[in-house]
Amino acid sequence: MGVISTSREGSTPDAAARPMMPRVPLVKTAVFGAVVLLLILLVVQPFGWVLYNSFHDDLSGAWTLGNYARTFQSADLVEPLVNSLILAVATAVIAIGIGVPLAWLVSRTDMPFRRTIRVLTLTAFVTPSFIGATGWILLAAPNSGWLNALWRLVAGADAGPLLNIYSMAGAIFICGIYTVPYSFTMVSSALDEMAVELEDAAATLGSGTLRTMLSITIPLVTPAVIASFILSFIQGLTLFGVPAFLLTPTGIPVVTTKLAEFYQQFPPEIFMAAAYCMPLLLVTAMLFWMRRRILGRKQYVTISGKTRAGRQIHLGGARWPMFFAALLMPLFSVLLPYAALLLVSLTRAWGQGLSWENLSLYWYWWALFGNSETLTAIVNSLLFSTLGATLCIALGTVVAYIVERRMMPGARLLGAVATVPIIIPGIVLSVGFFAAYTRAPLNLYGTPMLLIAAFAATFLPIAYAHGGAILKGIGPDLERAARSLGAGEGRTFLSITVPLMGGGLVSGWFLVFIPIIRELSVAVFLITPKTNVMTTLIYNAKDGGNYEAVCAMSVLLLLMTLLLVAVARPLAQLTGARRTSRKAAEAAGVVPA
C-alpha cells in the first residue's frame, strides 16, 4: 500500500495528484517503447523507403512527382489498376461467399467429417497460389487440360474447351479458392469463440436454423467477416503468381505483373514501381475506413466470461448434401490440382505422358538429395516461418491489445502502421526491406534475421487484425476484474488476456506461419545462397522450366507443412482443452445435456 500517495486533505490538488502519476508506467513504458521501436524498425522504415523512392526518378535519382503523374495519366498503367480492382473484388466476394458458410458448417453444425474438411481447407491454405495455378494449368488449359480432355471424350474431339483457365474468370477462380482459407479460418475461430446462448436465444424465439445463421450468427461475427473480406481483397490485389501464369498469356495486365515488368526491364524502374503501389494503398485505406463506418456504431463483445462449448446445430437430412457441397472446396483447391502435380512429379519426363515405364521417384530423390539446395531450403523455410510467425504474432497481438484497449494516446496510429505492409505487393516491399535492413541500425544483410524480420513485418497486418478480432470478443470486464484485484496491466495481459485468447492465438499463429512459408515475392531480394527458402527454389526451378522438379518440390513443401501443422495442433489444443470441458459439466448435471 506504500505506493498510494498519502497527501492530506487540504493540500492542493496539484501536490496531491502528482506523486501518483509516474509510479506505474516503468514496465509499461518499456513495453510500449519496445513496441513502437519495433514498429518503426520493422515497418515504418521499409515503408518510408518505398515512399521516399516513389518520389525519385529512376534514372537521375532526382526528386520528382513524375512517377505519380505517369501512374494516373498513362492508359498503359491505368488499365492494370482497373483489372486488379476487378480481380480483388471478385476474389473477396468468392472468399466470403464460400468461406463463411463453410466456417459455419464446420464450426456450428453436425455435418459429417467436419475435421477432415477443416484440415483439407487448411491444406489449401498451405499451397502457394502459384503452385495451385500450376496445378490448374495442367487441369484446365484449353487444349491440353486434363479436364478438357475428359470433356472431349464426352462431347467429341472437335468440341471447344469446357474450361479455359487462361482468363479473368480462371484467375478469379484460382485467387478465390486459395483465399477462402483466410475467411474460413478467421470466421470459424470467431464462431468457435462465440457464446452459444446468443444463438439459443434466437432459436427459442422460433427462428429456423438458416434464419438464425443469417440473422444472428453471421452478423455477430461481422468483424471477422469484414476483416477477412479486406484480407481477401488485398490478396487479390497483391498476388503475383496467379495473374502472371494465367492472365499474361491472354494479355490482361494487372498491377503485380506490371510491377514485375518494371523490375525486369532494363534499366529497372524501381522507383516507378514504388509510386505505382500507392493507389493500392489508397483503395485499401478506403476499405478500412468503410469498415470503421460499418462496425463503429455497434458493440461486438460476445464473450463475457460465460464461455460454453458451442452446441451443434442439427442439419437433419441436409447433413450429407452439405458435406458434399463442402467437399467441393478442397476438391478444387487441393485434391484435383495436387493430383495433377503429383502425377507430373512421379514421371521421369512428363512430356512422355503417363505410362508405367515413365513412372519414377527420381525427382523426389533429386529434390531431396540430388541437389545441395533443397534440404537447406526446407530447414530454412521451417525455421524462418516458425520464428517469423512467433515474432509476428507476439508483436501483432500486443499492438492489437494496445489499440483495442486504447492504452496509449495515438494507439490508433500504431494500428494503422501495423496494417500497412500487407497492402504493398511483395516485390516492392522486398526493395523496402532491402533498403531498411541493410543499413544501421538494423544491418541484417546476409543473416537469417533479415528474412525473419521481413516475413514478420509483411504479415504483421494479419496478426494484428486477427488479434483485434479475438480481443473484441473478450469482454474488458474480465481484465478489469484482475486489475481491481491488484494485478498490473502486464500481469493482467499475461495471466488473463493471453490465456483467454489461447485457441485464437494458436489459429492466428498458423494464419501467419502458413503465408510466411508460402511467401515468394518478399524473399526475392533478401535471400542469400545460405538463406534460400523453398518457394524461391521452386520458383527458380519453374524459371528453369524444370516442371517435374517444380511439382515434386511443391508436393514436398505441402507434406512438410502439413506435418508441422499435424504436430503443432494437438500440442496447441492441450492448452485450450480444459476450459470447455462440457462433458464434465454434463456429467455433473450442471448444464442441461
Next chain:
Amino acid sequence: MSGIRIKNLRKSFGSYTALHGIDLQVPNGTLLALLGPSGCGKSTTLQLLAGFEAPTEGEIWADDVLLSSSRGVLPPEKRGISLVFQNYAVWPHKTVAENVAFGLAIRRLPKAEIAERLDRALRTVRLEALRDRYPSELSGGQQQRVALARALAVEPRILLLDEPLSNLDAHLREEMRFEIRQVHDLLGITTVYVTHDQSEALVTADRIAVMKSGHLQQLSSPEEIFERPSNAFVAKFIGANNELIGTSEGQGAIRVGDRVLTAPDRSGAERGGGVSLCVRPSQVRLGESGRDADPGIPCNVLPGTILRSAYLGEYRDVLVDVGGERTLRAFVPPSQCYGPGTAVTVHLPIEACQILDPAA
C-alpha cells in the same frame, strides 16, 4: 471523517456529460446503494471509483488518500478496491479456487495464508464443494458467488458491486440480496452497490443515493428516502407512488385542476410554480360515494370512479379516475371490492401527502 469522499465529480465523454458534479460521502463500514435508472451516471461513478476512468473534474478520496482527480488517477490495482461485475467476469480458464486465489497470489502471500484465506472466502459464500469446478460447470448464482468470493478474498478496503444480481432469476435474486447484506454485516467492508432495483437497495443498503441524468437527487437512509423523498422523481423511483401535477397555491397548498389540496410542502416553489402532490398508494383510502370512510384523520377528499381493480391476495390494487384525465392508484384491503364504474370518494390523508418538486 473517514470513508469514501467524492467531491464535485464531473465526467464528460466528448460532448456528452455523464456526471454533473456529484458530492457523496460513504462513511467507513457502511453500505451505500447507488440507485437510479439506466443512464443516470451510477455506473460511471463506479468506474471512476474503481479507477478505470479519469474524472473530468473533481476528486475521489478514500480516507486521507486522493484516489482520482482530473490530474491523475491511481491505477485500479493500487486502490485496494474490489469490484464485482454485473456479468460476474469470472475467468473461464481458471477453476473456482484459482479464480478466488488470484488476488492473493498477486499479493505474494505465503502459501499457507493463501490457502487459509481462500478457504475462508469460499466458506463465506458457501462454495467449498465446488472449488475445483470450471465456471462453465456452474450456474449463474454460483458464478455470482465466485465473483463475490474473489472480490472478498483480498480483504479490500472498499467493495464495489455493479448490478450484481441483475443476471439472476427472481428467486435467486431475493436470496442473494440477503446474502450480500449478511456478508456485509459479517465483514463490515465499506461497500458501494450499484442497482436500478429499489427493493435491492432498500434491503441491502445503510444509505441510498438516488441519481438521475448525472445529478444526485437525494442521499439518505432508506427510511428517509421512502418517507421523505426530496422530489417527485425520488418518490416515484422508490416504492409505488401517485403524482398529481399542479401549481403552487402558496406554502402547503397545490392547485390540481379546479381543486386546491393541502399537504406538508417541501418543494420550495413560489406561488404559481409547478409542483406535484405525491402520495403512496398504500395511504390512499376509498369510501363509497357520499360517506366518509375514515373520519378523524384530516384528509384531502376527491370524488372518483373505479377504472379497474386487481386482486393480489394481501390487498387489492385499484385504479381510480379522479377527473381531468388524472388517475390514482390505491392499495385497499381485499374486503373492499368495487366493480369498474363504481363512484367512490378518495381520501388522501394530509400527513401522508407531500408537495414536492415535480419529477420531469
Next chain:
Amino acid sequence: MMEFSRRRLLKTTGLVGTALLSGGLAGAAFSRIAAASVADDPLYAAAKKEGKLTLYWGSYEQQTMEEIRDAFKAKYPGIDVNLLRQASQTVYTRLRMELQNGVYECDSLGTTNLLHYTELKKVGALASFEPADAVNLPDAFRNLDPDMMYHVGAISLTSINYAPRKVSAPPTSWQALLEDQWHGKITTGSPASSGDVANWVVAIRRKYGDDFLRAFGKQKPKVGQSNVDTVTDILSGERVVGSGAPFSYTLTQKAAGNPIDVVAPSDDAILNLGVTGVLAKAPHPNAARLFTNFLYSKEVSQILQKNFWPTLRKDVAWAEGRSLDQLKWYRNTGDDLGPEVAEGIAKWKELVR
C-alpha cells in the same frame, strides 16, 4: 593488406597493373603450356587466401550452374563458393541496390544482358581483368569489351521448338511461322519478362520490320513469361510450336525423354551472349578472377556440352556434334541497344497483344 591491394586494383583500369595479377596470368599461361598442377597457380594461392567466392548468376539454369560450381570447388579446394542463382534481371537489380547501399557481397556477376555491364562499367563498378584462358573462345566472342571489364559467360540461341509427335513438318524459318497452318498453335515468351525474347524482337524488327510483329500477332500466339514456357506448353500439349524458344533447354528436355525438338531457323537463330564481370569492390577479387578464367576451361565446356549449351571453347564441340559453324546465326550488335529494346517491347504490346 587486403584492403590495400584492393584499392590499388581499383586504380588500375584498362591495364593489368599489379604484380599479383600478372603473376596470376603468368601462372595460368604456364599451366597451359606445362600442364603444371593448379597448386602452383599464384592466382589460386591468392584466391585460397581469400577462402570464399560469391557468385550472382542468372546465366544457365540452376542445375548447370551448380555443376560448374561443383567442378570449380573440386578443382580449387579451399574456396567456399556461395552461388545465388536467380533470374538475370533480379540478380542485377539486387546488385544495383547493394551498390547503392554500400554493400559489397558479390564477387562475380553473370547475367544474360549486355546492357547491365555497359551500365556498371559507366559507374565504375567493374574491375578490369584479362582471363588468360579466354583465348580458347570462338574468335567472334573474344574481347567483348576493349577495356576487359566484362567477358562472355554464356552463349544462348533463340530458335523454334515443336512437338514432333504432332507436327511432321515444323516451320523452318521465322517467316514460316506466319503461315496459316500455325494459327492458334504457337506459344512464345514475353519480351517484357524474358531478355531472350526481347533480344529476338529487336532482331526480327531489324530483319523484317514491324510487319512481322503485326502478322505474328494475328497468329494468336499464347504469350507466357519466360521463353522456357514454350517448352512447358509444348510438353503439356497446349500448343505445338514455340517461337523465340530456348535452343539448349529444348535439347535438354529432349534428351530427358520428352517429345520435343528444336529447329534452327534458316533465317538465323538469334544469338544472345551471357556476360560476366568481376566487381570492382569484390570482397574476394582473386577468387572471382580465378572463377572467370575457369569458365574457359575444358571442364566447364564439357559440363556445357553435357547440358546442351554451346561451349565456350573452340576445341570442345557442342552436344551431338553440333557447332556454331553449322548454323546460321545473328547477333544484335550496336553500342546502345537500350532504346531499341524499349521500342521493341512497346511495339510488341501494340501489335501482338
